[in-house]
Amino acid sequence: MKISETTTLLQTKITKILTLLLLVRLGLYIPVPNVDLDIFAQGQALNPMFGFARSLTGSSFLGIGALGILPYINSSIIIQLLTSVFPTLERLQKEEGELGRQKISRYTRYLTFVWALVLSAAIAFFLVKPVVFNWSFGLALKIILSLTTGSLLSMWFAELITEESLGNGSSMIIFINIVGSIPNSFGDFSKKLTGSSYLETTTLIGQGALIYLFIVFVIVLFQDAYKKISIVSAKQLNVNYSAQIPQSGELKNSYIPIKLNQGGIMPLVFSSTIATFLYYPLQIFANSSAGISLGFLPSLMTAYSFILNIVLVIFFSGFYALLVLKPTDISQNLAKMAYSIPGIRQGNQTTQYLKQTVSRLAFMGGLFLAFLAFFPLLLGNIFQFNLFKNVTSLLILVGVITDTTAQIRGYLISRNYEGFKKT
8 A cells, every 4th residue: 555545544534533523522512401501610609519510521511512421431441340240241251252342332332321311310400400490300301311412422422533543532532621621721820820020920830831841751651661570481491591591582572561550541530430429428518517617627528538539549540450451361371371470380379479460560550640630739739830730631641642643653554564565
């Protein structure tokens, strides 16, 4: 295949992806029937549950695309968790190949529909009803239908983007929503600079730029960090020591790479959802007790939120890593291929060693993710700088950019290789 044809195909794929992402963003600004777009911002002062809704939907507006990709992501994580619990789903994933994966995808879509219905009903009955004068059951049905349809469209667009093989569709939709919120962050930041001197403005901007460049550098290192677990084959173990010397390079090149951040942003997504459900009931209780003199309550709630999020992020980081890697399966595959880890017996000892290694790496990765989640508090208190309200956004931005770049590079290499074979 000629280079010009490959470039044209790549441009077509990119154009299709950008069009779908534009449609996703457009859905945020199409209001649901008889409800203002800014209802979350208007009602947050009256009802703390509006903050809960904003954290769940990830949007400040109540457009038809407000739920977005959130139900699909949570459903995908839940299906992955259930796969390790129910043998039927595990057999579908392992033994039935493409047909099994299609069935699991179908189950994920069904669960996405149910989850979107639950969230839409909660918004219609518990959030919109108290602040809308002409609320009725018919209006609630319209809101539920609009939000559910928008969520299913986002899921469909995400799958269409993934089919282009240039990156993960869900991650790209999250990416475009984060990028879309950056202008608002710049606007908030510029308001804080109003009235400041030129020196103060320059100093603050310079500090912020250096801090975020450093964070991006650390995130790139964190995303690519992995531990090598050396493995040797039975053939290599049977040769004598003198024969191993010229093969030392072969021994060094045989290893299993275990990433430090195996779950990516998934532990953050899942833990934030669980933490929100556990935190906001106490937040409502704290607001209802405003008349009671409890001076320690705000500090207690802040400490509770801080500890709860850290514990959940670390827990889900380790749980997700063990779920994805499956040390038992790796150990069995090594035994089938007659490979072993030096100094570790095949079987249960290898499984326990892999579990221990994965858990330790996941614990370190969870600590880093927790640091990113709470770094804005430290950054805001020290430098009064909040260009990104959540530094985990940087993790998503960097992760999506690096993944998409690698996918495009791999696509170009594969197409050029196919063209080389035909010639």
